[in-house]
Amino acid sequence: MIFNELDPRISRALSKLNFHKPTLIQAEAIPLALAGKDILARAKTGSGKTAAYCLPVIQKILTIKEAIPETSPDRAAIRSLILVPTRELAEQVTKHINDFLIYCSKEIKVVNIANTTPVQLQRPILSELPDIIVATPSRALAHLDSQNIVVHDTLDSLVIDEADLVLSYGYEVDIQKILTHLPKIFQCFLMSATLTKNVENLKQLLLRNPAILTLHDEKDEINLTQYCVRCSEVDKFLLIYVILKLRLIKGKCILFVNDIDRCYRLKLFLEQFSIKTCVLNSELPLNSRYHIVQEFNKGIYDYIVATDENDLKADNDTDDETIEEHDETKTSDKKRDKTRLRKKDKEYGSSRGIDFINVTAVINFDFPTSAKSYIHRVGRTARASQKGMSLSFVVPKELAGKHKIVSCPSAKHDEEVYAKVEKQQSLAGATLRPYFFDMKQVEGFRYRVEDAMKAVTRTAIKEARLKDIRSEILNSEILKTHFEDNPNDLKALRHDTIIHPKRVQQHMKHVPSYLMPKIATPAANASADSDPVNGESAESNEYIPFRKKSTNERYHGKKLFKGKFGPKKRKNDPLKTFKLDSTPSKRKKTQ
Structure with missing residues (x-):
């Protein structure tokens, strides 16, 4: 057992954290790392890469310190530097390391310097010479240049997590300077x-005779079920309303959109029906973003509307197959920038790095602009051998841009990107199954959806966006100060509060019984190992069917009849035979 080869204090911590069996990447990487080999590893998100490098780093530091007397000043030194692309990932990695250090926290200290604290204020913390430093490349370089971090003679290990993303975020120059x-x-x-050309260049620069691990677990593909729905841009709002309001997907769900305006448009639209959602984007302050993810992982919130605009930009810079936006789109984006209350956080990412826990489904409300982005989005579910699903809306080219109010500029390229995604998934042994909604059953909801969409104007989006940012900035300051001394008060802070600037129509909150589709069945009646596409649920906490039935099927009560032996129609319909006699002659006779 690999974990038994580690220090007993680490093994004890792993047992407490229920790390009983190593993942594929951990089983391959940890023995090689303990043997002192450099490692270049490619593995799916959620496969356990963080523990695969954290555990060897901790083990190495403990081994070094055992050989140094406790009274020696050489025990205090910076021995490991971990570079990550985003601040959210820095917080996450730091938390994982602290969890592994439960029983040896006095021996090893870890510090996260990726937050927004000024460099000068972090100097006292670094002067204590923590064993492990977690940082973004830009922040690490700032401290190295100012001599707050000096590692010429003490550094034993360097980790670059999400290496391709680090390089695509524009950190390549920073890393080259860090190496000096x-x-x-x-x-x-x-x-x-993923392994890109830039990662190959970095490999030549940093690694010496590395062990190259390109791992693919077939179970991961089985655990993730992928669907796509072809529909117009207006129908996307109709279908997302039906899916969430009728609870066709059970459990926690992440809805990805392609820009911040779309983020608030979708939130305001769902608020019309009293569907609460959290917003996660690069304009929100770091403390709020991190707290939102924590509360989502605890199950406080069910739905997050997330943007990955920085990830999309990163992919655009490195992926030759990515669809570029036209000049008109760029011009309109510049105009939108003027209305922003604060600048975006360049060190933000939602589709990569962040550890979302127990996500049942990922919905690509706006189809991603590159195949890479698709992989990282759907990688937020079906993690750590758990089952999950993804549902992507694809707008046909002839329908893109027909509804300017709700149109997304990237929709015109959906089919081109989808073709690349489909090809990529087929090479990996996975398939994107078409999912057909019975539009006749949902047509009754259309008037409600159109009524709600009229209330979500550009002015309403702008007001809601400014209001949300102001409140989150205030929350961020509160999180920074007050809640450090009053941790219990943190539970009262919520991020899914209603931010609509207009009055919500109360009758939209409930779904009248006459609009409920007849083919929706309770999830409890579904079998445990069945297929959602064929009208069955895959798990007790998964999906209710909502599809067209074949022509030889009839639904009657709780039983399903096929062919000509379906339920008989009533011969005499009283509503058809009843007629009101309005002639004067017959009125007299009745009197």
């Missing part, structure tokens, strides 16, 4: 979900 401050010999880990 490091010793000539150290162990290096490059971890990534």
